[in-house]
Amino acid sequence: MEYGGAIGLGLLAGILARVLLLRSDYRQYPTYPHGYSTHLLMGVFAALAGAVAVPALLEKEWTAVTFFLLVAEQFRSIRGMERDSLKALEDSELVPRGTEYIENIARVFETRYYIVIVVSAATTMGAVKTSPLMGAVFGALAFMWGLVLTRVETVGETVEVRAAQVTVRGSDVWVEDIHISSVGLEKSRQFIEERAIGAILTPLNDEGRDTLASYGQRQAMLHDAAAVLGVRIDADSPEFAPQAKRDLKTGKVAVLIVPMDGDERLLLEVLRRTPVLESARGRTRFLRVGHLNPKIRARRNRLGGNDPEGDPGGGCR
Structure with a gap:
């Protein structure tokens, strides 16, 4: 041939x-x-x-x-x-x-x-x-x-990930100053206080802020952390499920997990290496295009920042 x-x-x-x-x-x-x-x-x-x-x-x-x-x-x-x-x-x-x-x-x-x-x-x-x-x-x-x-971009490229202390105040579980959940059973609260490890994720820029704002992205991080560290939950113990809660004022996210392997450094590494989902970046890219395009920026300035064609908060929905 x-x-x-x-x-x-x-x-x-x-x-x-x-x-x-x-x-x-x-x-x-x-x-x-x-x-x-x-x-x-x-x-x-x-x-x-x-x-x-x-x-x-x-x-x-x-x-x-x-x-x-x-x-x-x-x-x-x-x-x-x-x-x-x-x-x-x-x-x-x-x-x-x-x-x-x-x-x-x-x-x-x-x-x-x-x-x-x-x-x-x-x-x-x-x-x-x-x-x-x-x-x-x-x-x-x-x-x-x-x-x-x-x-594939990872979370650690636009988000600072650090260890954080888990505390129980009354019936409430906190990771630093972010409230995670309320736990009714004293035995469960004690177990969480002894075994749980936490982390605080702080966005470094707009891309990081959008990444942490995505519920799907936070769920992906929890899944990866549970897959690597293991979890002490079953069908009858949902209070020990990994959780990620976002501070609406600062954009920070607190992660709490009760792992089988309580290696804090491993948790931080897994969170940093979680891939950024494409769906978590659409808004940032759209804003960047509108901000860098001179015509859109000039039109927005003339209209006092309320341009329905260039501002995603206006007519582009």
């Missing part, structure tokens, strides 16, 4: 990209052997689609190109598959991920397959037009481009 070597190289590059992109940790699915098998096999299909599409395009085989575009479109179902898998696990989770975290994870998995297709196609194109070596270079560049586009 005229393009056999280039297709084979593109296929190998795509499979390698999927292997390198395969992540398995306490946050994401798959974390089981069958999950690995499923995603690696789907990665082979994605790599094959990208590798074969290039020769078909060069030979102007439009029917084949249309077919492979339809195949690529089917990878959109990956998001639905991941979403359904994670939602099926939610009912058995003591500390759920939350719908926003699930959607974020599902979107990441879908994006990885598109990166595989691009890497495979770039490698094949480079091998056909120049040489196998340049094809490998093109594939590597496409892979690095994909990593840059899919880089």
Whole structure:
């Protein structure tokens, strides 16, 4: 075959990209052997689609190109598959991920397959037009481009995370000056005072403030903390569930958890490394666009800050 070597190289590059992109940790699915098998096999299909599409395009085989575009479109179902898998696990989770975290994870998995297709196609194109070596270079560049586009920001980049003291005052539980909850049983209050650890999260800028304002983001942090440190809760002890409460005046968030492993430093590290959900950043980005755009800023100044076209508090709802 005229393009056999280039297709084979593109296929190998795509499979390698999927292997390198395969992540398995306490946050994401798959974390089981069958999950690995499923995603690696789907990665082979994605790599094959990208590798074969290039020769078909060069030979102007439009029917084949249309077919492979339809195949690529089917990878959109990956998001639905991941979403359904994670939602099926939610009912058995003591500390759920939350719908926003699930959607974020599902979107990441879908994006990885598109990166595989691009890497495979770039490698094949480079091998056909120049040489196998340049094809490998093109594939590597496409892979690095994909990593840059899919880089996940963490909470610790825009939020200060520090340890905080947990106190019980009467029937109320506090983390420093932020009220967490009221606990009726004296035995439970004593247990919380002895075993609970807390943290205060302070936003460093507007992005950090929006991150902490998102309920889905706070739920994601609680899930990650519970997954790593463990929790001393069951169906009949909801008072020991991890909680995150926000101070409406300062924007700070207090986190309280009664862990199996009471390592305070580990809690702080997990909170810092929690990925920032895309849904937690929409407002900040919109405000930044409006603030930096000279036309919108000038119009807002003329109208005294009440521009219905540029101010998200006006007509853009």
